[in-house]
Amino acid sequence: MWDKAGIGIFIIVTTAAITFAIIGLSSFMERLYKRKDK
């Protein structure tokens, strides 16, 4: 049972990690290249 739950948790955690990593990168790039006219 725990093995199965572990697989589920692993998929959720890694998908969320990659998603937030890309979002974080995108947010970081936005701050880095903040437009002057904003």
Add this chain to the structure above:
Amino acid sequence: MPEKSFEVFPRSPKKTYGLMELVKGTNPSVEKEPEDTIFTWPNLFYIEFIMALAITALLLFLSLYVQAPLEEEASTDTTPNPMKAPWYFLGLQELLVFFDPWIAGVTLPVLIMIGLMLIPFLDVNPKGKGYYTFSERKFAVTNYSFGMGLWLVLIVIGVWLRGLDWNWYWFWENGHVHKPVVAGLRDLPVMLSKGLGVSDSAGKAISDLMLFAYFVIGLVIPAVLFKDFFKRLGLLRYVTTMVMFLIMVGIPIKIALRLVFSIKYAIITPWFKI
């Protein structure tokens, strides 16, 4: 003053011409000093050219000093176990565990490609052209990142977590020891009919209704909660976007149903099973 006509786009006497739209905004070069701007050639092209040379050199040295992971010569009497595709196809191969071959191998990749091709037609947000932004394109960036993340996770599972007989092996488990065959995958309609004590066809009807409800709720609730989003997109764009989105979210749901709840098929029809 006589009217000028251009060869490339001559004025047709059969058509009427009018001003279609006035857009509020400024030209990108407004409020920019000439000192702020530089020419693409040579400023950008030089950097790009130097980078292209550097990457080529890097790949050349990598290919010289890092050996390709080639295996033994193929033999007709031994089939490798597990039989793994190249890493970039392993996401697709991993999908085959959870879906029927033609759904995993044909329908889903085609839907992914159609979805990517539809993005320019569905995305009505004009923000984010020529500069980086997340705050102005939250849904678009999150949605894309999630799809990308899901695809990468499937590749990670295929490359590092699948072992003998395509069983799940954690990083710390010995990949050379066979795992016992675990039977007991069941179909959702059968589980429902047994669990609720109803007939087989009623169980099937309930599972069909659940899928139907998933799409109806998934279409209606965001439209009610995010009225601006719905209005901005319009009905056709909204429905297309959300159906694509719901199919994408449905993939990890189906994966979870099988891995966590041991459900093989959630929907059974004479033509296909999901």
